[in-house]
Amino acid sequence: MTVRELAKTLSLTVLNEGDLDRAVTGGYCGDLLSWVMSRATAGDAWLSVIGNVNAIAVCVLADVSCLILCENAPFDEAAKARAATEGVTVLRSQRTAYDLAAAIEEQRKGM
Amino acid sequence: MKLQYTIPADDFTRAGEASAAVKATLKRLGFPSETIRRVAIAMYEGEINMVIHASGGEATVDIFPEKILMELADNGPGIPDIDKAMTEGFSTAPETARHLGFGAGMGLPNIKKYTDELTIHTELGKGTRLCMVVNVAQ
Numbered sequence: 001m002t003v004r005e006l007a008k009t010l011s012l013t014v015l016n017e018g019d020l021d022r023a024v025t026g027g028y029c030g031d032l033l034s035w036v037m038s039r040a041t042a043g044d045a046w047l048s049v050i051g052n053v054n055a056i057a058v059c060v061l062a063d064v065s066c067l068i069l070c071e072n073a074p075f076d077e078a079a080k081a082r083a084a085t086e087g088v089t090v091l092r093s094q095r096t097a098y099d100l101a102a103a104i105e106e107q108r109k110g111m
Numbered sequence: 112m113k114l115q116y117t118i119p120a121d122d123f124t125r126a127g128e129a130s131a132a133v134k135a136t137l138k139r140l141g142f143p144s145e146t147i148r149r150v151a152i153a154m155y156e157g158e159i160n161m162v163i164h165a166s167g168g169e170a171t172v173d174i175f176p177e178k179i180l181m182e183l184a185d186n187g188p189g190i191p192d193i194d195k196a197m198t199e200g201f202s203t204a205p206e207t208a209r210h211l212g213f214g215a216g217m218g219l220p221n222i223k224k225y226t227d228e229l230t231i232h233t234e235l236g237k238g239t240r241l242c243m244v245v246n247v248a249q
């Protein structure tokens with residue numbers, strides 16, 4: 001499943017468009033950057049409520065396929081600028097991380 | 112090849128620029144992605160620590176075909192108890208840093224995990240110097 005397909009099926013808002021054709025190979029939930037950096041796997045969809053520049057830096061370091069801001073978490077201007085420069089895909093949903101993770105897994109299994 | 116960066120004090124928005132630049136350089140030079148990941152994570156954690164716990168500092172990166180050396184030096188307060196600081200979860204980060212997603216107390220443990228050699232020189236009231244070595248995957 002690609003990031004584009006994921007965004008469409010789960011009705012996620014695209015806040016910044018990176019490589020939407022990249023495959024979503026798994027997922028990781030967490031808001032503590034050190035954990036995410038060391039535990040997320042390349043290609044994961046990262047579910048978090050942290051929408052700042054540091055989160056974008058972590059997306060690049062961990063090489064995740066996208067950042068999904070859960071529960072309509074804020075995405076600040078500096079983060080938007082950095083995401084655009086780095087080509088990081090940022091999506092948003094009003095649903096919780098638990099909800100989204102379950103939905104993503106269901107989609108992934110179906111494919 | 113030698114790279115040098117100044118890490119600005121108290122600027123969370125700019126922290127990470129040095130590690131991103133190093134990552135880009137290593138990528139251009141064709142280093143294995145696992146090596147790049149280890150260097151970038153160790154360097155980012157070190158950079159963030161200099162911003163949160165000291166008032167910025169200097170980073171020097173030496174790139175050799177078989178290993179990457181990183182030295183991060185600051186003139187901050189120093190680390191009173193290194194064993195404690197190395198413990199997963201131990202953190203003296205202020206609330207402001209926690210709101211940004213930092214302060215998990217996993218920075219130094221991550222650095223230890225991702226480097227092949229780690230030496231910490233620290234003196235109270237003078238500063239801290241981290242020397243890190245990542246061997247290039249064969």
Ligand SMILES: Nc1ncnc2c1ncn2[C@@H]1O[C@H](COP(=O)(O)OP(=O)(O)O)[C@@H](O)[C@H]1O
Nearest residue numbers: 160164189196202203204214215216217218219
């Ligand atoms: N450069 C530094 N100068 C002074 N103290 C530091 C420095 N780096 C780390 N420390 C101390 O070590 C503790 C643990 O660091 P770390 O594992 O990175 O966790 P965190 O940064 O999340 O607090 C910090 O909370 C701080 O007390």
Ligand SMILES: [Mg+2]
Nearest residue numbers: 156160218219
């Ligand atoms: Mg830290």
